[in-house]
Amino acid sequence: MAPYIATTSAPVNIACIKYWGKRDTKLILPTNSSLSVTLDQDHLRSTTTSRADSAFEKDRLWLNGVEEDIKPGGRMSTCIAEMKRLRKELVEDVDASAPALSTFAVHIASYNNFPTAAGLASSASGFAALTASLAALYALPCPPTALSLIARQGSGSACRSLYGGFVAWNAGTLPSGLDSHAVQVAPETHWPDIHALICVVSDTKKGTSSTSGMQRTVETSSLLQHRIKNVVPQRMKDISAAILARDFDRFAEITMADSNQFHAVALDTSPPIFYMNDVSRAIIAVVEEYNRVALLPENGGKRKAAYTYDAGPNAVIYAPAANMKEIISMIVRYFPQQDAFKDPFGLFGAAGAGTGALVSGFNADVAKIWEAGAVKGLIHTRVGGGPRVLSSEESLLGENGLPS
Ligand code: DP6
Numbered sequence: 001m002a003p004y005i006a007t008t009s010a011p012v013n014i015a016c017i018k019y020w021g022k023r024d025t026k027l028i029l030p031t032n033s034s035l036s037v038t039l040d041q042d043h044l045r046s047t048t049t050s051r052a053d054s055a056f057e058k059d060r061l062w063l064n065g066v067e068e069d070i071k072p073g074g075r076m077s078t079c080i081a082e083m084k085r086l087r088k089e090l091v092e093d094v095d096a097s098a099p100a101l102s103t104f105a106v107h108i109a110s111y112n113n114f115p116t117a118a119g120l121a122s123s124a125s126g127f128a129a130l131t132a133s134l135a136a137l138y139a140l141p142c143p144p145t146a147l148s149l150i151a152r153q154g155s156g157s158a159c160r161s162l163y164g165g166f167v168a169w170n171a172g173t174l175p176s177g178l179d180s181h182a183v184q185v186a187p188e189t190h191w192p193d194i195h196a197l198i199c200v201v202s203d204t205k206k207g208t209s210s211t212s213g214m215q216r217t218v219e220t221s222s223l224l225q226h227r228i229k230n231v232v233p234q235r236m237k238d239i240s241a242a243i244l245a246r247d248f249d250r251f252a253e254i255t256m257a258d259s260n261q262f263h264a265v266a267l268d269t270s271p272p273i274f275y276m277n278d279v280s281r282a283i284i285a286v287v288e289e290y291n292r293v294a295l296l297p298e299n300g301g302k303r304k305a306a307y308t309y310d311a312g313p314n315a316v317i318y319a320p321a322a323n324m325k326e327i328i329s330m331i332v333r334y335f336p337q338q339d340a341f342k343d344p345f346g347l348f349g350a351a352g353a354g355t356g357a358l359v360s361g362f363n364a365d366v367a368k369i370w371e372a373g374a375v376k377g378l379i380h381t382r383v384g385g386g387p388r389v390l391s392s393e394e395s396l397l398g399e400n401g402l403p404s
């Protein structure tokens with residue numbers, strides 16, 4: 001008999017309206033709604049293979065080839081248990097001839113195609129890939145919204161990686177969390193012109209994790225209460241409208257304001273949390289100057305780039321595809337690269353991205369030229385689709401049920 005096995009991949013997402021704060025830490029219910037852009041899996045993805053077998057003794061998990069403990073009652077074990085419950089309720093209880101996969105132990109292997117050292121959070125794509133692979137294994141007749149309820153319990157931001165394109169996570173109000181799930185605002189095909197440049201900023205200090213940082217903010221920041229009540233609800237409406245209208249100027253204005261407010265509530269936490277560093281702030285200065293020039297009436301009067309920062313010093317710069325060449329040239333000028341820029345869209349010829357050109361009218365003194373390596377890598381990507389079911393050739397588990 002063929003083994004019960006499925007492999008899927010899931011994307012990274014980067015929020016424009018930030019999730020920061022939980023009203024229920026076990027179910028992972030947020031204090032505010034959030035909205036993100038799903039990034040293209042051709043560049044960044046988590047791949048997960050799940051296999052159910054009556055011969056397996058217990059659930060086991062390997063991350064990037066290394067076996068991890070599945071802590072009883074922890075996030076991973078909750079997600080696996082919830083997916084087994086859905087298999088039982090939606091398949092086995094409905095069709096008595098369906099194999100009782102919900103009673104079998106599972107082996108799960110997951111792999112990120114981006115190095116952990118890049119400082120990109122892998123929990124969102126990782127839990128989305130886990131949920132999607134178990135859904136495929138169990139042949140669940142579930143839309144992404146239903147799966148997002150489960151991925152959310154692995155890591156809040158993971159619920160947004162069940163969809164491609166532009167995705168909202170509705171905070172919901174029910175104590176059960178059943179209305180706290182992802183919805184697609186628009187698919188990637190609606191606005192494929194949105195590109196992203198991830199600037200990987202060097203950081204030696206150990207940062208505060210999102211999970212513990214946001215709880216400290218909930219407990220101590222009065223600014224967070226203002227943000228939840230008076231700021232985010234309107235921003236969710238405004239950015240959704242900007243996305244539907246493909247209005248980049250408005251999208252950029254809201255995205256940058258929300259990143260800055262998120263870092264302001266981190267600073268308003270006691271003791272304060274600093275996620276950005278001097279390099280992060282220098283990137284803000286450069287993008288703000290680029291937009292100052294773009295906003296001049298003679299240059300069209302619209303913003304051309306938007307920065308956003310999560311719980312670390314890395315910048316993500318969103319921009320329409322046509323602006324990316326200027327933006328990369330500008331970033332490379334201020335933050336010289338040690339390794340040649342990988343140019344997935346072929347913007348630069350053999351000479352590479354090293355010319356350092358600035359747009360006319362740009363005040364070059366807004367930042368100093370940093371030492372090589374201050375920004376240790378640049379990843380150029382774009383908006384992309386939701387999880388994919390992959391062929392058996394891409395399986396991460398061998399015949400013996402162990403990582404291959
Ligand atoms: C700053 O989803 O990593 O990236 O739910 O505790 O796992 P947990 O937190 P996580 O927090 C992400 C915070 C953020 C903003 C965002 O992605 O919306």
